[in-house]
Amino acid sequence: MCDEYNYEILSLHISPDHVHLFLSAHPKHAPSEIVRAVKSITAGEMWQQHKPLLQEYLWGGGFWEESYYVGTAGDVSTSTIEQYIERTEHV
Secondary structure (H helix, E strand, O other): OHHHHOOEEEEEEEOOOOEEEEEEOOOOOOHHHHHHHHHHHHHHHHHHHHHHHHHHHOOOOOOOOOOOOOOOOOOOOHHHHHHHHHHHHHO
8 A cells, every 4th residue: 555655654553542653755645645545445454354353343333533643753853753653652
């Protein structure tokens, strides 16, 4: 999915109740478009691969929550963001 959209995953951490995804994308891609694409495609893949299990746990609900947080790196280094993700993996 990231190859298709030319996104580069710099760091990824999956917790039981949330995901930290740090990626690089061309500025022409709005953050909301990136989130929509990632959520839509990953939800579809998860439903294809794990439909019986997901139907049991997510009856009447979606795979992802509608909310999300997006931040930009700006003057913060990639290393600083990756360290933050690593430190919060136990939260």
